[in-house]
Amino acid sequence: MPMSPSSSAQVAREAVAQRLKELRADAGITGPELATRCGWSHPKTYRIEGARTPPSADDIRRWCEACGAAGQADDIIAQSRTAQSMYTEWRRKSRTGLKQLQQSYVPLFKATKLFRVYSPTMVPGLLQTEGYARGLMSSITRFRGIPDDVADAVAARLERSRIIHEPGRRFSLVIEEPVLHYQLGDQDAMAAQLGYLLTAGALPQVSLGIIPSATIARPMWPQELFHLYDESLVSVELLAARVQITQPTEIALYVKAFDGLRGLAVYGADARALIVKAIEALH
Incomplete structure (x- = not known):
């Protein structure tokens, strides 16, 4: 662990x-x-x-x-x-709003060839649509009591996420099935987000895995949300702070955890079936 x-x-x-x-x-x-x-x-x-x-x-x-x-x-x-x-406390990172926080990741994104993301709570930022990102960031702004620059922050996140279409990079994303049912934004925004997962998950450079809620006796328990950038950095998101891990032995543990979680996920037609099920549950 x-x-x-x-x-x-x-x-x-x-x-x-x-x-x-x-x-x-x-x-x-x-x-x-x-x-x-x-x-x-x-x-x-x-x-x-x-x-x-x-x-x-x-x-x-x-x-x-x-x-x-x-x-x-x-x-x-x-x-x-x-x-x-x-x-790094989120309070310090976001004290001027969320736009600057989004832009601060750009150099790291540009330097990374293999992105690995595990999320038990939300759609990863790389795959977020405008309405979903707006719902999420509005909630964060209210909760943390920080300056409201949601519109600019959403635009910055979408601009940053365009990297998913640039050649020479791979994206391995694993989410827990409940993520498909946690509604951020209104019903239309959630429907659009789920629809985009169907599209983005089919991109050749993207591997989107979903761990079904019905997984029996899972050997890997749910972890905190974390991002792996190549083999050089792990970024872990906690309620109060972001933790950056660069120690090779600890990075190796997160790689091991990610591989275990990825092995529990379903892909392709099975993953699409779970997304369609979540879309149908909205109506």
Whole structure:
């Protein structure tokens, strides 16, 4: 089972703290001595070593100098920045609205050849229609209390999703069957979304799998919504934050999870039958 995304981010922070602690130990100085050399309170040293307070770049430079290891500062600063960027609160990412958030993914999309997405809750963004995306983003805007730029954000998402028609890329998407019945937007918007799944799922570069609700004794349990970008990055979406995972061993766990979930899905005519069933249930 993949490590909890928030736990994964915490492990990265703890690795930075442990490295600093080892520097102090190797230098043969106590926590209070280090605090004196750095010019801060004793409790701050213990908070940093306990991974309760993330150190600033200046903190790390002072720490390394105090331990006679100034040459290691840049590397530890880079490690700390990576750890802090793994866990990004949606509040910070979306404080200026959702349009900028949509556009922030474009460079990553352009660099990716194989997209793998698992979603237990919604139609993946790559396959969302205008009405469905508008219903979703309107709900997000209200829930998070952020600036309302839904129209621009929807346009940015649709523009970004055009990559699905560009040559040289493959898209493997797996959703749980209940996604077909979670209505976002009005009935017409949902009908249009389901209809588009029938069309997009038939594209040669797209593999759309649906895990039936009736799957018996499934060996892979439902996971959180996650995106795999080639073999270089996993982006996991939580209620409060997005977690980015770059550790190869953890990426491998998500690849393993995706392969297991993909093996439970139905494709082709069987997947289309589930979509048609959901369309009929709207009326």
